[in-house]
Amino acid sequence: MRLYRSFVLLLLLCTVWCVPVYAHHVIGRPAYSWNEDSNTPPSMQVDIQMGDYFITYMVFPAFPKPNEPGRINLYAKRIDNDKPFQGKVSFTVRDDSWFNKREERIGVQTVDDNVFRQRFLFRQPGAYIITATFEDRGVPYIIDFPLQIGPPSRIGVIGALVGIMVAVLIAVNVYRRRHLLGEKVRHAAHDRKKA
């Protein structure tokens, strides 16, 4: 019985003295849940290294749709001492199309539990570029991230061009396969005569 009491007392003491700890995700960022308010929600994630910073960018949901709210989480920590950036980050957006320069500001965010959270809501589907900008010790950091709203277009301008070229390459080579050798020899003879 005495042993039991001692054990209970020890447990109580442990409860009093224990240091409060926060749950952390395995990659070192705090994580409390798996919903959209989590710092590490199930989402599209991009990691890059830029200047003195290692930057992680997440979008929730992983496949955002038009007229549905979503959120960008940005986390930047210094490479040399692992200290998270504590300043302000501004977020802008532009269409990911050729020669488009028009940008729209989404917001400027201060740090919240070491993470910069930017909410968004897009009315139109499309491919967008989110630009996150911050400055540290006089050095500007400008990071572009792609953001796809709604299903991606199946084919772009370059894709169409490549498709046409591949189709022509294959069609000509298959359709003319029996004649190409003869034509090559005839053209070479013609070129020789011209020379």
Added chain:
Amino acid sequence: MQRYLNKLRWASLWAVFAMLVILPLVSVYQVYVASHGYRLLSPLSKRFYDVMYFFTSPFTDDPANSLDVIKGTTWSGSFFGLKISDPLAAIGQVAASLDPHWPFLVTALIPIVFTIIFGRFFCGWICPATLLYELNSNVAIWLQKIGLPTGNLHFNRRLKYGVLALGLVLSAISGSVLVANIYPPAIVGRELYYVTALGGFGTGTIFFILTLLFDILVARRGFCRYLCPGGAVYSLLGRYRLFRIKRTVKTCNDCAKCNAVCEFALDPMRDDFGQECNNCSACIAVCPTQALTFTTSIRDIPYQGPGHLGHEFNKSGQDDLPGQVA
């Protein structure tokens, strides 16, 4: 037997190209498996996952870790545990960093040894861009046939050494391997990865399309012959290659089919192969009298005169022609 080498070469080119398409797909599938994120995938990605599962499940229970036997592209990768890099990648790394990274340089040894033995074989047998360039050459022939203008200009073949030197100097100045941006096999490998794994082409595709147009409108296989920095490296390394093609003058009938099919516009009919020949064996395959064969020698045979089965040889007195056996 040597006549069928050209078919084997086409099979090799298609296999390399297919590999460059399949590897990124495998890589994406591995990422999906490792992240245990099936329920988060888009419907299209789920279908892709199911197809990959169907094909790989008979071979492995652990695709995330056991589908790594071949990785990378022809620029640099690992092949059944063997790390192999393009010699241009090694030279480019040295130029960009000005500090040789020996573990990486060693990976270029196998291609270098093969090039010393087989010459510019990479260009003819492995380069993924060659497949597209050769198909493109046939398109140029067809365009010519239907009356559209195509280019057949000739430049100095040494131009590509200048491109190589300039690329390396700029790489040294910029600290970035700039030659990789204008090297077609590196571009094709990279762009196939982009389009397969990342869902879109990069700017390299535009550059590559321009090289195809250059070949059609300016010079036949012009980029490989006059501008390719990797071609320059392989030509230099393969100058004294051991395996080369030789003409047997006694059985040659001067039909010139070998010259017509040579993609690099060499002159096999006059024994002119030089360091540009990529041992593609197209001339061997087309020769009707089997006068062209592979041989082992570190130099080309000097011009032997017209083929003994040809008109020119028979018209002449048969006394003054070089290479004639009395």
